[in-house]
Amino acid sequence: MIDRLPGEASQPLARAAIYACLVGTAMYFLAPLLVMALTSVKSMDEIRDGNLLSLPLEPTLAAWAKAWAKMRGFFWNSLLLVVPAVAISTAIGSFNGYVLTKWRFRGSETLFGMLLVGCFIPFQAILLPMARALGQFGLAGTTAGLVAVHVIYGLAFTTLFFRNFYMGLPDELIKAARIDGAGFFTIFWRIVLPLSPPIVVVCVIWQFTQIWNDFLFGVAYSSGESQPITVALNNLVNTSTGVKEYNVDMAAALLAALPTLIVYVLAGKYFVKGLTAGAVKG
Amino acid sequence: MSSLTVKNLKKSFGSTQVLKGIDLSIEAGQFLTLVGPSGCGKSTLLNIIAGLETPSTGEVWIGDRNVNRLGPKDRDIAMVFQNYALYPNMNVRKNISFGLEMRKVPKGEQDRIIDRVARMLQIEPLLDRKPAQLSGGQRQRVAMGRALARDPKLFLFDEPLSNLDAKLRVNMRAEIKELHQRLGTTIVYVTHDQIEAMTLGDRIAVLHNGEVQQFGSPSDIYENPANRFVAGFIGSPSMNFIPCEVTGSPVSGYGLTMVSEGREFVLKTGADLQSRIGKTVILGIRPEQITHVMASHLEEPFTCAATCPVHLCEPTGPDTLVTTSLNQTKVLARVRPDAAGLLGQDMELMFDLSKAVFFDPDTGSRLGLPLDRAA
Ligand SMILES: Nc1ncnc2c1ncn2[C@@H]1O[C@H](COP(=O)(O)OP(=O)(O)OP(=O)(O)O)[C@@H](O)[C@H]1O
Ligand SMILES: [Mg+2]
Numbered sequence: 001m002i003d004r005l006p007g008e009a010s011q012p013l014a015r016a017a018i019y020a021c022l023v024g025t026a027m028y029f030l031a032p033l034l035v036m037a038l039t040s041v042k043s044m045d046e047i048r049d050g051n052l053l054s055l056p057l058e059p060t061l062a063a064w065a066k067a068w069a070k071m072r073g074f075f076w077n078s079l080l081l082v083v084p085a086v087a088i089s090t091a092i093g094s095f096n097g098y099v100l101t102k103w104r105f106r107g108s109e110t111l112f113g114m115l116l117v118g119c120f121i122p123f124q125a126i127l128l129p130m131a132r133a134l135g136q137f138g139l140a141g142t143t144a145g146l147v148a149v150h151v152i153y154g155l156a157f158t159t160l161f162f163r164n165f166y167m168g169l170p171d172e173l174i175k176a177a178r179i180d181g182a183g184f185f186t187i188f189w190r191i192v193l194p195l196s197p198p199i200v201v202v203c204v205i206w207q208f209t210q211i212w213n214d215f216l217f218g219v220a221y222s223s224g225e226s227q228p229i230t231v232a233l234n235n236l237v238n239t240s241t242g243v244k245e246y247n248v249d250m251a252a253a254l255l256a257a258l259p260t261l262i263v264y265v266l267a268g269k270y271f272v273k274g275l276t277a278g279a280v281k282g
Numbered sequence: 283m284s285s286l287t288v289k290n291l292k293k294s295f296g297s298t299q300v301l302k303g304i305d306l307s308i309e310a311g312q313f314l315t316l317v318g319p320s321g322c323g324k325s326t327l328l329n330i331i332a333g334l335e336t337p338s339t340g341e342v343w344i345g346d347r348n349v350n351r352l353g354p355k356d357r358d359i360a361m362v363f364q365n366y367a368l369y370p371n372m373n374v375r376k377n378i379s380f381g382l383e384m385r386k387v388p389k390g391e392q393d394r395i396i397d398r399v400a401r402m403l404q405i406e407p408l409l410d411r412k413p414a415q416l417s418g419g420q421r422q423r424v425a426m427g428r429a430l431a432r433d434p435k436l437f438l439f440d441e442p443l444s445n446l447d448a449k450l451r452v453n454m455r456a457e458i459k460e461l462h463q464r465l466g467t468t469i470v471y472v473t474h475d476q477i478e479a480m481t482l483g484d485r486i487a488v489l490h491n492g493e494v495q496q497f498g499s500p501s502d503i504y505e506n507p508a509n510r511f512v513a514g515f516i517g518s519p520s521m522n523f524i525p526c527e528v529t530g531s532p533v534s535g536y537g538l539t540m541v542s543e544g545r546e547f548v549l550k551t552g553a554d555l556q557s558r559i560g561k562t563v564i565l566g567i568r569p570e571q572i573t574h575v576m577a578s579h580l581e582e583p584f585t586c587a588a589t590c591p592v593h594l595c596e597p598t599g600p601d602t603l604v605t606t607s608l609n610q611t612k613v614l615a616r617v618r619p620d621a622a623g624l625l626g627q628d629m630e631l632m633f634d635l636s637k638a639v640f641f642d643p644d645t646g647s648r649l650g651l652p653l654d655r656a657a
Contacts (some may be wrong), residue, residue, distance in 0.1 A: 181384035
C-alpha cells in the first residue's frame with residue numbers, strides 16, 4: 001500500500017481509476033452515435049462486408065447527400081413548426097408566470113395548481129379529443145394545427161418555469177414601478193422581461209427539444225407533405241420496398257438529431273445556469 | 283408637500299385582522315415615524331397609504347383629497363423600500379429617470395433633475411453603474427434619489443436603513459434628517475428601531491397588534507408612555523418594571539416597598555396612587571433614573587439612596603450598566619464608570635422617582651397620571 005495523507009484525493013492510482021470509469025461510461029453512451037456516424041459515411045458494399053465498428057475504408061458523403069435530398073422538405077416542416085410553437089408557448093408562459101406571481105387574484109393559486117396537472121397528462125390521453133377539436137376548428141392536418149397542439153401542451157411547462165422564476169423577483173420591484181407610474185404591460189415589458197433571459201433560455205431549450213423530437217403528435221395530426229422530420233424519418237427507415245440503405249438511414253437519423261444537439265452545445269451552459277438561477281439581487 | 287390623515291383604517295388578510303382601526307394625522311412638512319415590533323402591520327399600513335393595498339375599511343387623505351379610489355401613481359407619493367427595489371436591469375441614471383419618463387417629463391428636464399438629485403446625494407460617479415455594482419449604502423442613496431427625483435407630496439420610507447451596517451446607518455440617519463430639514467417634505471417613515479424613531483420623527487406612532495398604542499411627540503412618548511408596551515418598547519436599554527406594594531396615604535404621600543436581599547426600603551413618589559394603597563403596582567423607571575449617589579441631588583423631593591447588590595457590570599463606554607435585583611426582578615442602573623461597584627458586592631444606588639411611571643399589573647395600562655392627563 002502507498003502511504004496516504006488524509007484528504008489527499010490526487011492519488012495517481014485513484015485518479016486513473018476514476019478516469020477509466022468515466023471514459024468507459026462515456027464510450028458506452030457514445031458508441032451508438034459512433035456506429036451511426038461511421039455507418040453513414042460508408043458505402044453499402046462496405047457495410048455488408050465489414051463490422052459495425054470498423055473505420056470506413058473510403059469515406060463518402062453520398063449517403064448524406066441522398067438523405068438530405070429525401071429529408072430536406074420535412075426538415076423545413078419541422079423548423080416551421082418548432083419556431084412558432086416555441087416562441088408562442090414561451091411568450092404566453094412568461095406572461096402567465098408574471099400574472100400568477102405579481103398580480104395574484106382570488107383563485108390564482110388554484111388556477112396554477114390546475115395548470116400544473118397539465119404537466120402530468122400523458123400524450124396518449126389527449127390524442128382523440130385533440131383530433132376532434134382540431135377538426136372542428138378546421139385545423140386538422142395543418143402545420144398551424146400542430147403548432148396549436150404543441151403550444152397548448154407546452155403551456156403547463158413554460159408557465160411553471162416562468163412562475164417559479166418570477167417568484168424569486170422581489171414584489172417591491174413591481175410596487176416601485178407602480179408608484180413610478182408604470183402600468184401592467186409597461187412593468188412586464190420594461191422591468192420583468194429584461195430580467196428573464198436565464199429562464200427564457202431554459203424554456204426555449206426545453207420546448208425546442210420536446211417539439212422537435214415529438215413523434216406522436218406529428219404522426220397523429222399531420223399528413224403527407226406537412227409531416228415533421230421525426231415522422232418522415234420513421235417512414236424512411238420503415239419502407240419495405242427496395243434494398244435497405246443503412247447508410248442513408250443513419251445519415252437521415254443524424255440529420256434529424258442535429259438541431260437539438262446544436263441547441264444544447266450553443267446554449268447548454270445557460271440551461272444549467274438558468275435552472276439554478278435564484279432571485280435577482282437589486 | 284401635503285398633510286396626511288388616516289381615518290379608522292382596518293385591514294384583514296383572510297380571517298386575520300392586521301390593522302384594527304388606525305387613526306393618524308400629521309401636518310404638511312412633518313416627519314412621522316411608525317414604529318413597532320416585527321409583524322405589527324407597519325408595512326401594511328404604509329402600503330395602504332401608498333395605494334399598493336386596499337384597506338378593508340377606512341379612509342386615507344393626502345392634503346385635502348380623499349385618495350381611497352386613486353391608484354399609487356395618482357397619489358403623488360414616492361416610496362423607498364427596505365430592499366431598495368432598484369431595477370436590476372437599468373443603470374442608476376435610468377433607475378432615477380424611469381418615474382420621470384413614465385410621467386412624460388421632457389428629456390432635457392429629466393437630465394436636469396438627475397443632475398440635481400445626483401449632486402444632492404453625491405452619487406454622480408455612479409450614474410452609469412448597474413445596481414449590482416453598488417454597495418449597500420450606495421444602493422440606499424440611489425433609492426432615495428429615485429424618490430427625490432419627483433417632487434411628490436408625500437414620502438414613504440419602509441425601513442430604508444435596516445440592511446445597512448451600524449455605522450452607515452447612523453450616517454444615513456443623520457442625512458435623512460438633514461434632508462428633511464432642508465426640503466421640508468412630509469415623510470412617513472417605518473422602522474422597528476426605536477432609536478431611529480426617536481431621532482428622526484416629529485411625531486411617533488407606536489404600533490402593536492394592529493393598533494396605535496400611542497401617537498405623540500418623541501419626548502411625550504419617552505416621558506409619558508401611555509402603557510407598559512410603549513414604555514418597554516421605547517428606550518434602550520429598556521425601562522425597568524418592578525412590581526411593588528403601595529403604602530402611605532394622601533396626606534403623608536405614597537411610598538413603594540422594595541426588598542433587596544433581605545434589606546427593605548421605601549421609595550417615595552409624587553404620583554397619585556390612592557386607589558392602589560395596599561395593592562401591587564408596576565413601577566416603571568428608566569435605567570438613567572437609577573444612578574450612583576450624587577449628594578447634590580439627594581435634596582430633591584422624590585430622590586433617595588439605597589444599598590443594592592451588584593449582579594453584573596456592563597461597561598458601554600460613557601456609562602456602565604449595573605444589574606441589581608429588587609423585589610426579585612432584574613433591575614438595570616446606569617452609573618458613571620468609575621462609580622460602579624464591584625461584582626458580588628453592594629453599592630449605593632440613587633433612585634430618582636420624579637419621572638417614574640406606574641402600570642396596572644394585570645392590564646399594563648398607565649396608573650396615577652397627573653390629574654390633567656387622566657382624561
Ligand atoms: N398578503 C398577505 N397575506 C396574509 N397576511 C399578510 C399579508 N401581508 C402581511 N400579512 C400579515 O400581516 C401582518 C403584518 O405584516 P407587515 O408586513 O405589515 O408587518 P411589519 O410591521 O411591516 O413587520 P416587519 O417589521 O417585519 O416588516 C403579519 O402578521 C403578516 O404575516
Ligand atoms: Mg415591514
